[in-house]
Amino acid sequence: MTKYLLKRLFWMVPLLVGISLISFLIMHLAPGDVTTTEAGFNPKASEESRQKLRKLYHLDEPLLTQYGYWLKRMATLDFGTSFASHQRPVFLQIKDAEGNINKGMIQEALPITLLINVLSLGLIVVCALPLGVVSAVTRNRPPDRAITVFVFVGFAVPGFWLALLMMYWLGVAHDWLPISGLHSLDYEHLSTPEKIADTIRHLAIPVFISALGGLAGISLFVRNGMLDVLHQDYITTARAKGLPENTVIYRHALRNAMLPLITILGLSIPGLIGGSVIAESLFAIPGMGKLFYDAVMMRDFPVIMGILTIGAALTLLGNLLADVAYAWADPRVRRGVAK
Amino acid sequence: MTHFKTRFWLLVPFLLAACGNPGASSGIDYDHSYPPQQGGTLIDAMTGEPSGLIPMIAGESAASTIAGYIFNSLIKYDRNLDLEGELAKSWDISRDQKTITFHLKPGLQWADGMPLTSADALFTWQLVTDDKTRTPYGADYKLVLKAETPDPLTFRVSYSQPYAPAMDSWAGLQILPKHILQGQDINTTAFARNPVGSHYYKLEDWRNGERISLVRNPKATQGQAYIDRIVERIIPDSASQFLELLADNIDSMVLNPIQYARIFPSRPELGKEIALYRELGNGYTYLGFNLKHKPFDDKRVRLAINYAIDKQEIIDGVLLGLGEPVAAPYKPGTRWVNPELKPYGYDPEKARQLLKEAGFEDHDGDGILDRDGKPLAFEILTNQNKQREMSAVLIQRRLKEIGIDVHIRVLEGASFVGRFIKTGDFDVIVLGWSLSLDPDQFSIWHSSQTKPGQFNIVGYNNPQVDKLLEQGRLELNPDKRMKIYHEFSRLLLEDSPVVYLYAGYGLPAIHQRVKGIANPAPPAGIGYNSYEWYIPEPLRRNEMSTR
Numbered sequence A: 001m002t003k004y005l006l007k008r009l010f011w012m013v014p015l016l017v018g019i020s021l022i023s024f025l026i027m028h029l030a031p032g033d034v035t036t037t038e039a040g041f042n043p044k045a046s047e048e049s050r051q052k053l054r055k056l057y058h059l060d061e062p063l064l065t066q067y068g069y070w071l072k073r074m075a076t077l078d079f080g081t082s083f084a085s086h087q088r089p090v091f092l093q094i095k096d097a098e099g100n101i102n103k104g105m106i107q108e109a110l111p112i113t114l115l116i117n118v119l120s121l122g123l124i125v126v127c128a129l130p131l132g133v134v135s136a137v138t139r140n141r142p143p144d145r146a147i148t149v150f151v152f153v154g155f156a157v158p159g160f161w162l163a164l165l166m167m168y169w170l171g172v173a174h175d176w177l178p179i180s181g182l183h184s185l186d187y188e189h190l191s192t193p194e195k196i197a198d199t200i201r202h203l204a205i206p207v208f209i210s211a212l213g214g215l216a217g218i219s220l221f222v223r224n225g226m227l228d229v230l231h232q233d234y235i236t237t238a239r240a241k242g243l244p245e246n247t248v249i250y251r252h253a254l255r256n257a258m259l260p261l262i263t264i265l266g267l268s269i270p271g272l273i274g275g276s277v278i279a280e281s282l283f284a285i286p287g288m289g290k291l292f293y294d295a296v297m298m299r300d301f302p303v304i305m306g307i308l309t310i311g312a313a314l315t316l317l318g319n320l321l322a323d324v325a326y327a328w329a330d331p332r333v334r335r336g337v338a339k
Numbered sequence B: 001m002t003h004f005k006t007r008f009w010l011l012v013p014f015l016l017a018a019c020g021n022p023g024a025s026s027g028i029d030y031d032h033s034y035p036p037q038q039g040g041t042l043i044d045a046m047t048g049e050p051s052g053l054i055p056m057i058a059g060e061s062a063a064s065t066i067a068g069y070i071f072n073s074l075i076k077y078d079r080n081l082d083l084e085g086e087l088a089k090s091w092d093i094s095r096d097q098k099t100i101t102f103h104l105k106p107g108l109q110w111a112d113g114m115p116l117t118s119a120d121a122l123f124t125w126q127l128v129t130d131d132k133t134r135t136p137y138g139a140d141y142k143l144v145l146k147a148e149t150p151d152p153l154t155f156r157v158s159y160s161q162p163y164a165p166a167m168d169s170w171a172g173l174q175i176l177p178k179h180i181l182q183g184q185d186i187n188t189t190a191f192a193r194n195p196v197g198s199h200y201y202k203l204e205d206w207r208n209g210e211r212i213s214l215v216r217n218p219k220a221t222q223g224q225a226y227i228d229r230i231v232e233r234i235i236p237d238s239a240s241q242f243l244e245l246l247a248d249n250i251d252s253m254v255l256n257p258i259q260y261a262r263i264f265p266s267r268p269e270l271g272k273e274i275a276l277y278r279e280l281g282n283g284y285t286y287l288g289f290n291l292k293h294k295p296f297d298d299k300r301v302r303l304a305i306n307y308a309i310d311k312q313e314i315i316d317g318v319l320l321g322l323g324e325p326v327a328a329p330y331k332p333g334t335r336w337v338n339p340e341l342k343p344y345g346y347d348p349e350k351a352r353q354l355l356k357e358a359g360f361e362d363h364d365g366d367g368i369l370d371r372d373g374k375p376l377a378f379e380i381l382t383n384q385n386k387q388r389e390m391s392a393v394l395i396q397r398r399l400k401e402i403g404i405d406v407h408i409r410v411l412e413g414a415s416f417v418g419r420f421i422k423t424g425d426f427d428v429i430v431l432g433w434s435l436s437l438d439p440d441q442f443s444i445w446h447s448s449q450t451k452p453g454q455f456n457i458v459g460y461n462n463p464q465v466d467k468l469l470e471q472g473r474l475e476l477n478p479d480k481r482m483k484i485y486h487e488f489s490r491l492l493l494e495d496s497p498v499v500y501l502y503a504g505y506g507l508p509a510i511h512q513r514v515k516g517i518a519n520p521a522p523p524a525g526i527g528y529n530s531y532e533w534y535i536p537e538p539l540r541r542n543e544m545s546t547r
Helices: A002-029 A034-038 A047-056 A063-075 A105-137 A142-156 A159-173 A192-230 A233-240 A245-267 A277-282 A288-298 A301-329 A331-338 B002-017 B061-070 B118-129 B166-172 B238-246 B257-266 B268-272 B299-308 B311-318 B348-357 B386-401 B413-421 B463-474 B478-495 B526-532
Strands: B041-046 B075-077 B083-085 B088-093 B099-104 B144-151 B154-159 B201-207 B211-216 B229-234 B252-254 B274-276 B283-289 B377-383 B405-411 B428-434 B498-506 B508-511
Touching (some): A063 A301, A105 A142, A105 A192, A105 A245, A105 A288, A142 A192, A159 A277, A192 A245, A192 A277, A233 A245, A277 B238, B061 B201, B061 B229, B075 B166, B083 B088, B099 B166, B118 B144, B154 B166, B257 B268, B257 B274, B268 B274, B283 B299, B283 B386, B299 B348, B299 B386, B299 B498, B311 B386, B377 B386, B386 B428, B386 B498
Parallel strands (some): B041 B229, B041 B252, B377 B405, B377 B428
Antiparallel strands (some): B075 B083, B088 B099, B099 B154, B144 B154, B252 B508, B274 B508, B283 B498
């Protein structure tokens, strides 16, 4: 097992280098660089100044040399500093000689996005389980049909549009929820429970909108899993034993039906670090989606590469974890590994 | 951010239909007049976040907005866009016009209590001209041969020859504190996120991606502003900003034409709480020809296209009437606009006739004009900007009517600049210029500025215009300068290297609780006296909720 793990970890390194090389090259294929946007169309910004900036950022050197610089820094886990955002560190904070802390861009955006995505995934699971079970149990009868229509409408409705309607209804027409942002202006002066309540209020609409779109997939997964299981012999046996229907469904059927769901959830772990640009702009949430979008628009290569690399590393790690979990859970896989 | 505007349209019918009352409207009479008084918080919304607050390094508009509250320049533009002293109480220009001497006001202080002297001005000049400083704005200041400080209240700069745009450049250079920044690397200093300035406000708190708040600077060099705190919330989406405004969570924002001209008129009750303003923007949108490509080297073709485009139609359709046609590349309402010049009217007959003179006729009867067997067809390139895209579509329709086959191609900003503008690989573009307040446009129209990366992107070349632009740079007397630039605009309009499409209005909306705002807006816009704005106590928000 340890050997297997080490082998997998070792092979991740060339994979990561490959991914980073490809993303580096593709990013630099896009025309323009940070100087074509930063100084963009300001007649006050002369061409010489822009050439000077290109030199300072090494943008005038051959691509592979630039990649070399990047790789060299990465070898010491230094993600560098942003071109466009006044030298802010890309990943982790830097402390300068006077003790001023400059927070990292990903360091600040990642927890926000993670929080929203975890909450929304949690909400999806909490809602999708009962919906899927009810659907399966009442297969092709009105409750099943109603649930299917509901989750598909939720899937099909444009999120930004529904978000605007909800912001209007809950925030403007009624003063029930905040419209945008992450914290109230008086956040620092609140007590801890009030802070938590404040954050929950701010996240309510974004999390709801993001969960609504994901509900259809998961609830149908649960439904189909349940249907498969419900036709198994041991369910018939359970019923024949005279067990109450609830016990049959929740104790015997649901547990087995949840196995494929766990696979799906495992696969969605790398997706947790990605944010939606549209939702984040709409709700004024400084998350990963907006960070990446702005970086691409500004051709802010260190930030783009930082996000892609961390994303790739997390994806590989997620896959590894899933495999390990399988090996741990399933002796057949484990034995196959041992060979 | 084109898709945001598109999405906003989807909300329009809903907002029009909704007759619910917005926010906690509380029967307060905002029309009552109150004397100016100190205190209160103004909450504003911005679409972007500054990358840092050192104005010479952070180029984006969000940074200039915030830096404008924190830092002073030596001189500034007043309400009519004439220059007046800010840190300097006066300035002299030597007889040969090569030396400018600024006399600082006595007793100036930084927000931390240290004296602000001419040494700070000299230090700032050294910074902006230093090759290690990552600023795109060094060029104007590098023309200074010698900068000196004979005494703490005098700052003197000498040029090798008179340079009229110098005054504008000094109005644009915000003075930084030497005692803090000396010996630091300006490109990485923590000062960018924790600045010390000398203007009305100082930074209180900056929460990344959420908001920046400013408090009154008790040591401000220009006296005290009325409003105690300014909170700038960062809300990238205009529709969200608008909802926040309706809910009374923010006091001010900049509207788009749909919000201004469609939603507000349909909901009169909004007017009781929110006042709308209209100010002239600092830029114009144009259709530019590549003068190095045929057939755009032919003035008759350019004029024909100019006559064939209905500018009022574009203003009505794209800006919902919230803009003006222009005939000169200057901000309307300023002295640099030649009042005798009128935009080319819409005259398709004249356009057809001019094209015929240039040899374009429909020989093969396919509805498209041609010359020497080649049809008159071209591609209009523009970047992702909804207003420019829509203008291009209206132009396409009008040009089709006179037999020109036009295609439109919309490109992402950096690719557009890098791939097409810098290389000169385009026929026709729809773009905009935002202008500085100085009339000098040497870099945009002089024939020496056509190399890749320079700003004469259309490749304009007129020796007479070159001469005027050179003269204009040497002349510091505003009246003589005005004559030079009036003549320059006349020649430019005649040559028609670009078709001026429109100058759009800026459309700020501000809650009625904020008093002291000039309406109608003076040429400088409503913000010129924001230090005189005040929020009477009975109209303030619950102060706890903004702390």
